[in-house]
Amino acid sequence: xxxxxxxxxxxxxxxxxxxxxxxxxxxxxxxxxxxxxxxxxxxxxxxxxxxxxxxxxxxxxxxxxxxxxxxxxxxxxxxxxxxxxxxxxxxxxxxxxxxxxxxxxxxxxxxxxxxxxxxxxxxxxxxxxxxxxxxxxxxxxxxxxxxxxxxxxxxxxxxxxxxxxxxxxxxxxxxxxxxx
Amino acid sequence: xxxxxxxxxxxxxxxxxxxxxxxxxxxxxxxxxxxxxxxxxxxxxxxxxxxxxxxxxxxxxxxxxxxxxxxxxxxxxxxxxxxxxxxxxxxxxxxxxxxxxxxxxxxxxxxxxxxxxxxxxxxxxxxxxxxxxxxxxxxxxxxxxxxxxxxxxxxxxxxxxxxxxxxxxxxxxxxxxxxxxxxxxxxxxxxxxxxxxxxxxxxxxxxxxxxxxxxxxxxxxxxxxxxxxxxxxxxxxxxxxxxxxxxxxxxxxxxxxxxxxxxxxxxxxxxxxxxxxxxxxxxxxxxx
Numbered sequence: 001x002x003x004x005x006x007x008x009x010x011x012x013x014x015x016x017x018x019x020x021x022x023x024x025x026x027x028x029x030x031x032x033x034x035x036x037x038x039x040x041x042x043x044x045x046x047x048x049x050x051x052x053x054x055x056x057x058x059x060x061x062x063x064x065x066x067x068x069x070x071x072x073x074x075x076x077x078x079x080x081x082x083x084x085x086x087x088x089x090x091x092x093x094x095x096x097x098x099x100x101x102x103x104x105x106x107x108x109x110x111x112x113x114x115x116x117x118x119x120x121x122x123x124x125x126x127x128x129x130x131x132x133x134x135x136x137x138x139x140x141x142x143x144x145x146x147x148x149x150x151x152x153x154x155x156x157x158x159x160x161x162x163x164x165x166x167x168x169x170x171x172x173x174x175x176x177x178x179x180x
Numbered sequence: 181x182x183x184x185x186x187x188x189x190x191x192x193x194x195x196x197x198x199x200x201x202x203x204x205x206x207x208x209x210x211x212x213x214x215x216x217x218x219x220x221x222x223x224x225x226x227x228x229x230x231x232x233x234x235x236x237x238x239x240x241x242x243x244x245x246x247x248x249x250x251x252x253x254x255x256x257x258x259x260x261x262x263x264x265x266x267x268x269x270x271x272x273x274x275x276x277x278x279x280x281x282x283x284x285x286x287x288x289x290x291x292x293x294x295x296x297x298x299x300x301x302x303x304x305x306x307x308x309x310x311x312x313x314x315x316x317x318x319x320x321x322x323x324x325x326x327x328x329x330x331x332x333x334x335x336x337x338x339x340x341x342x343x344x345x346x347x348x349x350x351x352x353x354x355x356x357x358x359x360x361x362x363x364x365x366x367x368x369x370x371x372x373x374x375x376x377x378x379x380x381x382x383x384x385x386x387x388x389x390x391x392x393x394x395x396x397x398x399x400x401x402x403x404x405x406x407x408x409x410x411x412x413x414x415x416x417x418x419x420x421x422x423x424x425x426x427x428x429x430x431x432x433x434x435x436x437x438x439x440x441x442x443x444x445x446x447x448x449x450x451x452x453x454x455x456x457x458x459x460x461x462x463x464x465x466x467x468x
């Protein structure tokens with residue numbers, strides 16, 4: 001069946017050609033998408049991904065500071081985004097930044113700490129739970145700071161407001177994502 | 181003549197120091213010591229210390245510095261206003277702005293200084309103060325948000341820490357982290373006193389104040405406050421105080437600050453239809 005073989009050969013060639021073309025189109029599309037895909041980062045202590053572009057819409061996911069988000073669409077003060085894990089939703093644009101946040105301790109500072117070895121990382125927002133530390137207490141002694149003033153800074157250091165309270169405050173004032 | 185091994189070890193130590201690999205550095209130091217070259221061991225150790233001293237200040241050290249400076253601010257400005265509800269309000273406005281600033285992952289705390297002068301201060305690690313005198317000049321929450329935003333920007337940009345870093349280099353502090361403060365408390369006190377003098381008496385570089393004005397207004401606008409409110413406040417203060425720098429010596433004159441803020445609003449495309457919240461502010465300002 002020589003004829004059949006020829007047909008098969010031609011079919012294979014054609015298939016290869018189409019596959020190749022498909023590949024080219026595919027690669028081009030990926031390239032184009034890559035050029036237009038904008039990445040933003042969560043620039044807030046707390047941020048929610050919502051199902052719609054109002055603060056009343058359901059929370060789809062809680063996002064963390066520094067999380068990268070792919071921007072799909074912009075509408076008013078809201079961005080439709082996709083997280084790294086594939087979740088889609090809307091976020092208030094004021095809680096995002098185009099540049100990756102460097103954080104409280106940047107790479108160089110961390111490097112310095114790793115060389116010193118003994119210092120533990122203290123960069124968490126709840127790190128304020130303690131009062132004056134040993135070094136500043138020592139300074140207070142040398143500088144003759146009164147007990148009253150020490151107590152003031154001590155209380156200030158330990159002062160905390162829950163994220164939920166701040167959220168309520170924003171809501172009440174029509175601020176951030178609660179803008180009317 | 182330097183032996184090959186010395187050169188290799190020094191190079192290794194330098195690379196390790198810059199690469200942050202303390203183990204490699206220590207190993208190089210040990211090899212040098214074992215080979216009987218105590219001087220070289222010293223050089224290797226010194227390389228690490230020197231580089232560590234030039235590295236940016238980490239958060240633990242920043243926190244101690246911030247507390248020490250805060251102690252001086254409180255002491256020199258007659259303590260704080262003891263009104264928990266009012267203090268909570270100022271903290272809520274401050275936190276609203278700080279939560280979406282460029283460095284939202286450290287704690288920020290706010291207090292009202294019991295002083296009639298018109299001023300506000302920021303110590304490293306997020307210790308922020310506003311005087312009773314300045315609060316009396318403020319007419320709405322958006323103005324307060326921008327004032328706190330200005331102080332938050334000093335913290336996010338580490339303006340005071342840069343002053344300390346320079347002083348540390350000039351003073352020849354080579355120990356990294358808080359080692360110098362623990363070993364030599366007098367040196368730490370000198371650094372703090374120098375920074376306090378700069379903050380309270382001499383003022384930071386004018387460019388840093390302008391940067392804080394612009395960035396602080398961007399932070400306030402990000403959360404939805406009207407950025408023009410800050411311009412209104414600065415104009416009110418200029419009318420009150422004039423452009424005489426002797427009056428307000430720690431900051432640039434008001435006219436250049438107003439111009440810089442207006443430029444930032446334009447350049448950043450900030451929306452000028454944000455909220456002012458004059459009523460909510462008025463409820464609290466009555467207590468001042």
